[in-house]
Amino acid sequence: MMAFKPRIASRELKILRILNTRMELTADEKKHYFNLKKGYEGEVQFDLLTEQLQNECYILNDLLLKTGNTSFQNDTVILFQETIHLFEVKNYEYDLIFKTNKLVSFSGKEYQNSLDQLNKNTLLLRQLLQNMGYNIPIKGYVVFINPEFTLYQSPPNEPIIHPTQLKKFMKKFNSLPSKLSNRHKMLAEKLVSLHQVESPYTVLPAYSFEKMRKGLTCRICNSFKVSIIGSGSGSSGKMFCNDCGSEEEVDSAVLRCVQEIKLLFPVKRITTNCVFEWCGGAVSKKKINRLLTKKFKRIGHGKYSYYVSE
Ligand SMILES: [Zn+2]
The missing domain is CATH 3.40.1350 (Trna Endonuclease; Chain: A, domain 1)
Incomplete structure (x- = not known):
């Protein structure tokens, strides 16, 4: 059932x-x-x-x-x-x-x-x-x-x-x-x-974007010890975890980063730069830009553009 x-x-x-x-x-x-x-x-x-x-x-x-x-x-x-x-x-x-x-x-x-x-x-x-x-x-x-x-x-x-x-x-x-x-x-x-979506008992530690450790992480074990291989012509490559051996498409790892930012900072605008920073510079801005354009709706142009869910 x-x-x-x-x-x-x-x-x-x-x-x-x-x-x-x-x-x-x-x-x-x-x-x-x-x-x-x-x-x-x-x-x-x-x-x-x-x-x-x-x-x-x-x-x-x-x-x-x-x-x-x-x-x-x-x-x-x-x-x-x-x-x-x-x-x-x-x-x-x-x-x-x-x-x-x-x-x-x-x-x-x-x-x-x-x-x-x-x-x-x-x-x-x-x-x-x-x-x-x-x-x-x-x-x-x-x-x-x-x-x-x-x-x-x-x-x-x-x-x-x-x-x-x-x-x-x-x-x-x-x-x-x-x-x-x-x-x-x-x-x-x-x-x-x-059903009440937000529990009244929730107490979260104080946190800020600036103080958080940046970088791609493994989706299974959360490790930062990941390497990207095989990126290039058309493919964004694969990310391997050096701790647990699991692998993931780089695009999917970057999208998880976007979800993390959205969850932690609901009012923050999702921009290429902030995702680039959150990923610790492991993926080029060009690739992030391409991915965001594909998966989200772009608002505005150039330097001030940001992305929202469609
Ligand atoms: Zn891992």
Whole structure:
């Protein structure tokens, strides 16, 4: 079953990935970035399982909803005929111990109890649905997706899906009888329309165009150690990564640079010069110019021209 609302990496995660590559983040900023990244990777792992569901359902990934003044993030929501299933996905890789109000690592570090978070989200979603005139029961689960994770002292009667139980759980889930009607579709559409694009919790480090490290980077491992070969007659050449060995068309690497600039500096004008600078001078202005003209719409002429998406 294809997701009705697909998951995309948040703007925050995309920006942090670039910042982590092109500037020195503080230890806390780095930690925050890696936690976000790991969380996202766990959710994508879970998507691979929900995509295999064969029964009639609507899968809504990554719904940021709001009821009253409270925003709440739902990793995965699945609409079935009689029930809405809500999943809180956790990608912890270090073992934790279950305590009443928290999860604790073996070194004593405390984490929020995922069940509390799930219960809070379930309550808020129920409230939202009731306000919309829907009275569908909600079933919530915490999914620990990382196969190397163990939760010690886990209470057996709570809706916790351990890595070892996932396969069986999904199989059972897949056998739930479900027939969807137009009413379900309307609800799915309504929920997607309520999705808040910008999270109120986003806090980004300060950054500027000037202070950022310039150059082409590998799309797989973010390394700056890339070389361009085979450019010339008609072809823009290929870029090879000396760290991980992956390769990419130079044009595509330059276009990624354009996307980076647009994401980090939404009001900055995309000019040949600024892209040239961002690429660290690795690609000639002539080639950048040709590429931008091909892919974007040029506004103005000569020195002052800039490019916008068509
Ligand atoms: Zn690489």
